[in-house]
Amino acid sequence: MFRKVGRGGWGWAPVAVVTISLLLPVAVFVIWSALTGHRLQAVRSGSMTPTYSVGSLLVVTSVDPSDVRVGMPLSFITNDGTMVETHRVVQVLRDKNGLAFRTKGDANRAVDPEPVPASAVRGSVKWSVPHVGELMLWLRWPRGFLVLVLAPLLALLVFEIVERARKV
Numbered sequence: 001m002f003r004k005v006g007r008g009g010w011g012w013a014p015v016a017v018v019t020i021s022l023l024l025p026v027a028v029f030v031i032w033s034a035l036t037g038h039r040l041q042a043v044r045s046g047s048m049t050p051t052y053s054v055g056s057l058l059v060v061t062s063v064d065p066s067d068v069r070v071g072m073p074l075s076f077i078t079n080d081g082t083m084v085e086t087h088r089v090v091q092v093l094r095d096k097n098g099l100a101f102r103t104k105g106d107a108n109r110a111v112d113p114e115p116v117p118a119s120a121v122r123g124s125v126k127w128s129v130p131h132v133g134e135l136m137l138w139l140r141w142p143r144g145f146l147v148l149v150l151a152p153l154l155a156l157l158v159f160e161i162v163e164r165a166r167k168v
Helices: 010-035 131-140 143-167
Strands: 037-041 057-061 073-077 084-095 098-102 121-129
Touching: 037 121, 037 131, 057 131, 073 131
Parallel strands: none
Antiparallel strands: 037 057, 057 121, 073 084, 073 121, 084 098
């Protein structure tokens, strides 16, 4: 009635169901983000706690700097240009140098020392997903390549070799 457990048999059904049920929603989410122009950003520090905890994944949407308002969580490139940070706007500055923003992390006592120029703005946080950013950070190069590309390729190769050996 049932075929033996092995490639093409029912033994692989639970693995396939779990893999598809986990990877399909993630793939749809990542593709949707790319197609709609959203950026995905992992929270690395506790400066925005409790609003965004460490390890959360932020979905950041583009914003015109002239539309930025006080209270808005703003993602921007830091002054040293090394990373993207998200803090809340506490003051909008307009002067001879143009538009800039004073920002502050929700958990920080002091306002950030340097204003954020409009040219450094990358977007505003649309929503967040707790803990998913941890996975995103864990899957960075080279680990992501090893886990998501090389391991499945190696498994496929091993299964093919075993299957061909059985036929001989």
